Amino acid sequence: MQVPELMNTSDAPITRSIPSGNHQVLEAVLHASILDEHVGHLYERLRGVCDPVFNSFEEHEMVFALKTGEGPDILVHFRRKLSQEPTLWHCRYVGTPIPDNGNLFAICRQSTDSIVYSKDLMEFVKSIGLRLEYEFVARGKVFTFGPIKILVFKTFTTEKIGTYSKDNLKPLLESHLVEAIIPIENEDGPKYSKQLKDFCDQLAPLVHFRKIDYTQRARVPY
Amino acid sequence: MHFFRDSCESLRYRTEGVSLICAKVIELSPFTVQDWSGKASFEVNIDLNISLGDCAFFLLSLIKNQFVCERVTVIPEQLLEVARYLRMAGVAWVLEVKEPLKSIKEKVTKLGGVPHKPFHVDYLNYKPTNSQTSISPLGLFHHSNFPLSSFLLGTTSTEGKQVRCVADRGIDLILPKLKAGLTPEHAGSFECNGMEYTYRDFSIRVGVASMANSTTKGTIVEIEFRPTAYITACLGLLVQFTNELINDGEKRYPKYVKQRRTLYTALDTVQQYKDIFTDMRRRTAVVTSNTSST
Numbered sequence: 001m002q003v004p005e006l007m008n009t010s011d012a013p014i015t016r017s018i019p020s021g022n023h024q025v026l027e028a029v030l031h032a033s034i035l036d037e038h039v040g041h042l043y044e045r046l047r048g049v050c051d052p053v054f055n056s057f058e059e060h061e062m063v064f065a066l067k068t069g070e071g072p073d074i075l076v077h078f079r080r081k082l083s084q085e086p087t088l089w090h091c092r093y094v095g096t097p098i099p100d101n102g103n104l105f106a107i108c109r110q111s112t113d114s115i116v117y118s119k120d121l122m123e124f125v126k127s128i129g130l131r132l133e134y135e136f137v138a139r140g141k142v143f144t145f146g147p148i149k150i151l152v153f154k155t156f157t158t159e160k161i162g163t164y165s166k167d168n169l170k171p172l173l174e175s176h177l178v179e180a181i182i183p184i185e186n187e188d189g190p191k192y193s194k195q196l197k198d199f200c201d202q203l204a205p206l207v208h209f210r211k212i213d214y215t216q217r218a219r220v221p222y
Numbered sequence: 223m224h225f226f227r228d229s230c231e232s233l234r235y236r237t238e239g240v241s242l243i244c245a246k247v248i249e250l251s252p253f254t255v256q257d258w259s260g261k262a263s264f265e266v267n268i269d270l271n272i273s274l275g276d277c278a279f280f281l282l283s284l285i286k287n288q289f290v291c292e293r294v295t296v297i298p299e300q301l302l303e304v305a306r307y308l309r310m311a312g313v314a315w316v317l318e319v320k321e322p323l324k325s326i327k328e329k330v331t332k333l334g335g336v337p338h339k340p341f342h343v344d345y346l347n348y349k350p351t352n353s354q355t356s357i358s359p360l361g362l363f364h365h366s367n368f369p370l371s372s373f374l375l376g377t378t379s380t381e382g383k384q385v386r387c388v389a390d391r392g393i394d395l396i397l398p399k400l401k402a403g404l405t406p407e408h409a410g411s412f413e414c415n416g417m418e419y420t421y422r423d424f425s426i427r428v429g430v431a432s433m434a435n436s437t438t439k440g441t442i443v444e445i446e447f448r449p450t451a452y453i454t455a456c457l458g459l460l461v462q463f464t465n466e467l468i469n470d471g472e473k474r475y476p477k478y479v480k481q482r483r484t485l486y487t488a489l490d491t492v493q494q495y496k497d498i499f500t501d502m503r504r505r506t507a508v509v510t511s512n513t514s515s516t
Contacts, residue, residue: 023392068402076396091389093399111345112399124385129350129357129374129403
């Protein structure tokens, strides 16, 4: 007898969340990195400063591109919890950063999110014309400080496409990536990005957060 | 009063009605239970002869945004896993009827159906922007019985594969970003508006289907037998009930009978609407003077 598929909401990735009903969010983001050997200190620091509850995560993200005739490709991110069956995916479209008139302390951009339940995601993305650009597995911890979310994770790539078991995963760098995000309300970029920057400055000199304009750098495919 | 079968996790999203959960007692004060999905706490205002570690069915009513337990039935622990599969998703049959809306509504009310709430189904087809690419058309559906969800159904490919996804409403905002690949075709969009009636274990939805917000295309009836999601368990009853309700001499069968599947899901309901809308589009517009909405 066929067993019913029970979709458990806890199968959804925890690093990306959708505050109820709010699928389109303007967010401010800052990045930093820290060598593997010092991550322990960063965790201690974050445990002291942030909210008491923090979580570990291991998630697989695939980034697809839709080739447009003219202009840059449209990128769509699909993220899932690296567990048994890949059925619950967090789909995200990240907009281009809003123009900075010198009063923004972080990269501010629009993010549109959706949770998609699909038994065969590859079939779905293929039929809408998306091609895989790159993928990675992120393993680390997520902390919160009120509305601010801090992710500390290490990126891995798989040596064998399609399998993501621990033996096939190879680390990409000898450091962890740190990402700090805050949702912006009332389109007040300067206020919330300043709030984010002030919090991030507390973590110096361990990590130095920077406003990295990733759109200017050439994407190196790997 | 609407009755739901929930898990500890899905209780959080329940805003009305009476819920039934099956869980194990893990704490007595505050009264907390746990099942396969998570934990839940609620008020208990009856004399409970239950101890820590017992498994039971709990009938919970939502009173002033708080769940209150009204009835408890203790079960042996071995049944906890079995209870997990007793889910409340109905089996529905969606069909098009030739008669006008008013006449089918009369039949439902004569039977004893009580109007519950309005219902609405809409369908928007996304077509490939360029005909040369390997992009296939995609249908985006919404059904008022699933207010937070969006359904995506593609066309069945030659290999028999079909895109079938359930997503939340955020996907409605992401799809337009892919306009380089898919463009919405509003001229071919469909809508079905009407009323939902409850009659015992059945939910009967009758509505008028219209294309591109203007042309009326026909009347659609959706009959859902709520207690089970196992098709084989209720197919006979569903077919007999529907044929007797419509009572126009024609004996019908739902198309999915041929597929010989055991479980029914919300996507199957939406697929039936898609098939009907596709048929309607192929035919010429039906203009009947007495399909007035009430």
